[in-house]
Amino acid sequence: GAARSVTVLGATGSVGLATVDLLERHSALFEVEAVAAHSDAVGLAAVARRLGARRAVVANPAAKPALDAALEGSGVATAAGPAAVIDAAAIPVDWTMAAISGAVGLEATIAAVRRGGAVALANKECLVCAGAAFMREVGAAGATLLPVDSEHNALLQALGGQSVDAVEAMTLTASGGPFRTWEAARIAQAGPEDALRHPTWSMGAKITIDSASLMNKGLEVIEAFHLFGVEAARLRVVVHPQSVIHGLVAFRDGAVTAGLASPDMRVPIAHALGYPGRLDTPAARVDLARLGAMTFEEPDLARFPALRLALEALAAGGGAPAVLNAANEIAVAAFLARRISFGGIAALVEQTLSDAAGRGLTGEPATVDEALALDAEARELATARLPGHALPAH
Numbered sequence: 001g002a003a004r005s006v007t008v009l010g011a012t013g014s015v016g017l018a019t020v021d022l023l024e025r026h027s028a029l030f031e032v033e034a035v036a037a038h039s040d041a042v043g044l045a046a047v048a049r050r051l052g053a054r055r056a057v058v059a060n061p062a063a064k065p066a067l068d069a070a071l072e073g074s075g076v077a078t079a080a081g082p083a084a085v086i087d088a089a090a091i092p093v094d095w096t097m098a099a100i101s102g103a104v105g106l107e108a109t110i111a112a113v114r115r116g117g118a119v120a121l122a123n124k125e126c127l128v129c130a131g132a133a134f135m136r137e138v139g140a141a142g143a144t145l146l147p148v149d150s151e152h153n154a155l156l157q158a159l160g161g162q163s164v165d166a167v168e169a170m171t172l173t174a175s176g177g178p179f180r181t182w183e184a185a186r187i188a189q190a191g192p193e194d195a196l197r198h199p200t201w202s203m204g205a206k207i208t209i210d211s212a213s214l215m216n217k218g219l220e221v222i223e224a225f226h227l228f229g230v231e232a233a234r235l236r237v238v239v240h241p242q243s244v245i246h247g248l249v250a251f252r253d254g255a256v257t258a259g260l261a262s263p264d265m266r267v268p269i270a271h272a273l274g275y276p277g278r279l280d281t282p283a284a285r286v287d288l289a290r291l292g293a294m295t296f297e298e299p300d301l302a303r304f305p306a307l308r309l310a311l312e313a314l315a316a317g318g319g320a321p322a323v324l325n326a327a328n329e330i331a332v333a334a335f336l337a338r339r340i341s342f343g344g345i346a347a348l349v350e351q352t353l354s355d356a357a358g359r360g361l362t363g364e365p366a367t368v369d370e371a372l373a374l375d376a377e378a379r380e381l382a383t384a385r386l387p388g389h390a391l392p393a394h
């Protein structure tokens, strides 16, 4: 058949480049409409040339001259600014990869959702921020939302097309991150260099910090709640340091199915890109005899309070997940800038949730615009709680 048209939002990032790799390997099947990033003009231009993209867009206007220079003579159209990214996302295509990091990607992701077609969702923050309003947009547009997050992709595959009414529980696995075996006091004082050392996955900085705090798993439970429409009490987390099983579905009859793959994002991305078919990938194959053993443990909510806060925010509902996400984004950026300690991340999130509740910011955003407004208010509250000075150097 004819080539499918695709757009990649966040094309220079970890998920974006894994997507680009697959598009290049299967170039006969796809035609690339647009690629978008924030500031990495050189990286984006290279991606646009590799894929023969029609257009390349940077959100940061200051990156436009470098983008133009890098694409001179290529025939690739260029544009810049947040509105240009949203416009590019709204161009009708068959498939969009939503791989911008953070709630800042919500508007572009929603623009892709609104034009219908298939949206491969990597950007979990936008779903945690806008929640039910996001899912209503998906329903209204008749878009096909394909989860790219490895756990959710595994859960979708393990569900095997059955109704969630048949499901007793869904379990997401967590690697446990670099601090899995550390004591609480040591975790609280860990620096960015410790937290960025993920044992099994290679990912962007923000999600790597979230994986170390287990906030990532909390965001993913909220993501699963919205994606699958399974009540919170049926969602479980188990720590599985080998990261080979990504998700398990337990059915009412006692049967359990699981999704397995090597920890390589090209596997879930290929599932979303090939859906409902399958695409070849060069990812390492699961070899159980070589693996020898898989282990599992209960997550420790005392040593990893970020996971506790996320589960509590889901249980509280309303605006709590959006506030949690916004505060966490501020906290992670401050941690990476060495303004707060690792222990300060969960502390700032908890403080911001309580500040927001104190101001009555508890209602569930009814629309994506309301979610964006709540996100902005929560960011202000979190920022106001940041220390004015940097942490002393070690």
Ligand code: NDP
Pocket: 009, 010, 011, 012, 013, 014, 015, 016, 036, 037, 038, 039, 040, 041, 058, 059, 085, 099, 100, 101, 102, 104, 105, 122, 123, 124, 125, 148, 149, 150, 201, 202, 203, 204, 205, 206, 207, 265
């Ligand atoms: P990265 O930090 O590696 O990449 C982020 C991408 O988003 C970059 O291309 C960046 O551009 C772009 N970007 C950032 N801000 C904007 C903006 N305002 N407008 C347009 N583009 C923007 O992140 P990851 O690839 O690791 O993660 C992306 C998303 O996928 C996150 O939500 C994450 O939680 C999720 N995810 C990631 C996984 C992984 O393995 N990495 C696994 C599961 C989910 P630039 O390079 O110019 O800054």
Ligand code: MG
Pocket: 149, 150, 151, 220
């Ligand atoms: Mg994940």
